[in-house]
Amino acid sequence: MFQINDNYQKLPGSYLFSTIAKKVAAFTAANPDKTIIRLGIGDVTQPLAPAILAAMHKAVDEMGCAETFHGYAPDLGYDFLRRAIAENDYRARGCDIEEDEIFVSDGAKSDSANIQEIFAAESRIAVCDPVYPVYVDSNAMAGRTGTYDKETERWSNVIYMPCTAENGFVPEFPEETPDLIYLCLPNNPTGTTFTKSKLQEWVDYANRVGAVILYDGAYEAYISEPDVAHSIYECSGAKTCAIELKSFSKNAGFTGVRLGYAVVPKELKCGDVSLRNMWARRHGTKFNGAPYIVQRAGEAVYSREGKAQLKEQVAYYMKNAAAIKEGLKKSGYTVFGGVNAPYIWLKTPSGTTSWEFFDRLLENANVVGTPGAGFGPSGEGYFRLTAFGSYENTLAALERIQKM
């Protein structure tokens, strides 16, 4: 009789977005005359930029012609894309990353879930709390997280690093020494980030204790402050301790197109074993490449027109973020984020849990957001609003919240 991977049975249900959907559906059924504004979405809404569309159309035509048809992509990704990434995302920022340290993928969700495979089953992981749930869940599936306690909402074998207003959303070095440290900067859901000098301290710490930092830079394009690093490799020593994961989803609207990449530097070694070579082996064995059409679209992200158009797209969302932040402040809320990320993290009024605030916002303002508790125990008492809606809807939502 076959046996299943029992680790899946230990996972708590993922109630967050299904509970939200149920609550919204119930409210809509009871109040058919009310229009709901959704500021809970973690997905982009602006259409693909013209430069990207043009590159995709051209690549589609190439696929229809025997002379220019493309089958399987090279294991690491096409040279034209890896060259554009190395040049624009690294060398232009003074980071010495080579093309053969870049692995093109179908997105940062899969990379951030898969990267744990090349580490020992006994590895201790440390995560910021609250955070993107993929890091913990993928390790739980691999049997690395111990048992889940419903009361505390914590796994017995995960090191949680609370990030709250009290510590400025910057975690302290944990008491127990981790092997793998997940950092998502700028962070989803808090919208906050660290300064480059703070990140340097983490790089130094990882090198000192022999840990690897798994650095998720999905929101890098939203960074507006000058003292924030755009890549962890801006910190000295990062090449011996960090893997960087990037996505085209939030900077270029590729959530439905699918493209990302991982950087695994050659200097990153365990004894004399190169993690870069391990990831190359894993990638070549389990992944058959992002589509040619999509990689051409990714190349267009780095073209002159592409860059200009995407800068506007990011600015559109960040105008929403600024409006939400200012509007909420005027209404007396304590708000964080929204400066280097498209997320606003507000403190719920005292004595109100994040789910109570969700209900209050839905009933009184007909606005949907995301309760902070859904992203980890330290998210309790906070609430996430996103800047991914339209400007008109964002302003309308704020007006309603102000009247609440």
Ligand SMILES: *Cc1c(COP(=O)(O)O)cnc(C)c1O
């Ligand atoms: C949206 C997001 C990603 C992007 O994932 P893709 O698979 O590239 O779409 C990665 N990490 C975080 C924290 C995100 O919020």
